[in-house]
Amino acid sequence: MFKGAASTDSALTFDEYQCTGNVETDFPELCALLGVKNIPEVCTKSSTITRSEGVDAEDKQDSPHWSVAQIxxxxxxxxxxxxxxxxxxxxxxxxxxxRVLQKMLPSLSQIASLQLWHAGLTDQMVASLANTLPLCSSLRVVSLEGNVLQDQSFHLLFTESCVLTQLHLRCNRIGDEGARLIGSALSTPTSANKNLVYLNLAFNWIGDAGAAHIAQGLRLNRTLLLLSLANNMIGDLGAAHLAAILVDFPLTHEEIVERRKLTLQRIRARPQSDSVQSPVKVVSEMDHKDTSRKQLLTLRQRLEIQENNLPKSMFEHLK
Structure with missing residues (x-):
C-alpha cells in the first residue's frame, strides 16, 4: 500500500496516494503530485473553545482583498x-x-468542523463536497460563508442523507431561487432532512418569496431547531409565511396522501411477526370481522407513536 510517500516514489500518482491523516504531511505531498507550484502553508495549533463557527466580523461579507494562502x-x-x-x-x-482537500477529508477521523470563508468556491466544488461529506464520519459543522455561487447550489449540502448538524451560509448573496432550493432540501411531502439542527442564512438576499419557500420546507421538517434569517430582504409578507409554521397548522391534502403512503410502506416492510398489523389488513378484515372501535383506536395510537406522532388526519381512512 502507498502511504504518504510521494517524495520517495516518483511513480506514485495522486489517486494512488494513501492519506495518513496528518495534514502537515498529506497536504504538501498531494499538492506536489498535482503540480501545484505555490503550495499554501499548513499552520497548526491546539484546539481551543470558540464562540461560534461563523466569521465574527459581519462587515467582511464583501472583502476586497485576498489573504495570504495558508491552511x-x-x-x-x-x-x-x-x-x-x-x-x-x-x-x-x-x-x-x-481536490487535495476533498481527498484528505475522509482520512481525518476526528475532523468535526470545516470552515471555508471567502474562498472563491464554485458550484462544482460545492457539489463535490456534498459527495464527500458522507465519507467523513465525524464532520458535523460546515461554514461556507462569503462564497457566491452562480447556481446557488448550497442546498446539495443538506439533503435527506446529510450528516451535518450545523451549516453556516452567511454573506453568499442567496436569493429567492436559492431559498426555494433550500426549502425543498429541508423537506417535501415525500422526504425531509433528519440531521441539520442549525442553519445560518443571515446577510443574504432572501426576499418575501424566498421566505415563503423556506417556510414551506419547514412544514414537515422536525429536526431544525435554529434558523437565522437576519439581515435579508424579508418584509411583512415573508414574515407572515414564517410565522404561520410556528403554530399548529393543518396538513394539505397532498401532504396527507404522501405521508399516508410512507406510513403504509414502512408497515409493509416490517417482518410478519411484528405485533402491529398493517392498516390495509385491518381495513380488509373489517368486512368480515366485528372489529370494535376501541381496538381500532388503539391501533391508531400505536401507529402514531411508532411513526413519530404523525397527525391523526393521516389515519382518517381507518374510520
Whole structure:
C-alpha cells in the first residue's frame, strides 16, 4: 500500500496516494503530485473553545482583498493525527487545491468542523463536497460563508442523507431561487432532512418569496431547531409565511396522501411477526370481522407513536 510517500516514489500518482491523516504531511505531498507550484502553508495549533463557527466580523461579507494562502488546522492535544477543525480564510481555492482537500477529508477521523470563508468556491466544488461529506464520519459543522455561487447550489449540502448538524451560509448573496432550493432540501411531502439542527442564512438576499419557500420546507421538517434569517430582504409578507409554521397548522391534502403512503410502506416492510398489523389488513378484515372501535383506536395510537406522532388526519381512512 502507498502511504504518504510521494517524495520517495516518483511513480506514485495522486489517486494512488494513501492519506495518513496528518495534514502537515498529506497536504504538501498531494499538492506536489498535482503540480501545484505555490503550495499554501499548513499552520497548526491546539484546539481551543470558540464562540461560534461563523466569521465574527459581519462587515467582511464583501472583502476586497485576498489573504495570504495558508491552511489553519486545530489539533486535539497537539497530536498531528487529531485534526479537529480546518479553516481557510480569505484566499481563493483553485480546483487542484480543492481536490487535495476533498481527498484528505475522509482520512481525518476526528475532523468535526470545516470552515471555508471567502474562498472563491464554485458550484462544482460545492457539489463535490456534498459527495464527500458522507465519507467523513465525524464532520458535523460546515461554514461556507462569503462564497457566491452562480447556481446557488448550497442546498446539495443538506439533503435527506446529510450528516451535518450545523451549516453556516452567511454573506453568499442567496436569493429567492436559492431559498426555494433550500426549502425543498429541508423537506417535501415525500422526504425531509433528519440531521441539520442549525442553519445560518443571515446577510443574504432572501426576499418575501424566498421566505415563503423556506417556510414551506419547514412544514414537515422536525429536526431544525435554529434558523437565522437576519439581515435579508424579508418584509411583512415573508414574515407572515414564517410565522404561520410556528403554530399548529393543518396538513394539505397532498401532504396527507404522501405521508399516508410512507406510513403504509414502512408497515409493509416490517417482518410478519411484528405485533402491529398493517392498516390495509385491518381495513380488509373489517368486512368480515366485528372489529370494535376501541381496538381500532388503539391501533391508531400505536401507529402514531411508532411513526413519530404523525397527525391523526393521516389515519382518517381507518374510520
Amino acid at each position: 489553519n488546522v486545530e489539533l486535539e492535544n497537539k497530536n498531528p493525527l487529531s485534526a479537529k477543525k480546518i479553516t481557510i480564510s480569505g484566499w481563493k481555492v483553485n480546483e487542484r487545491i480543492f
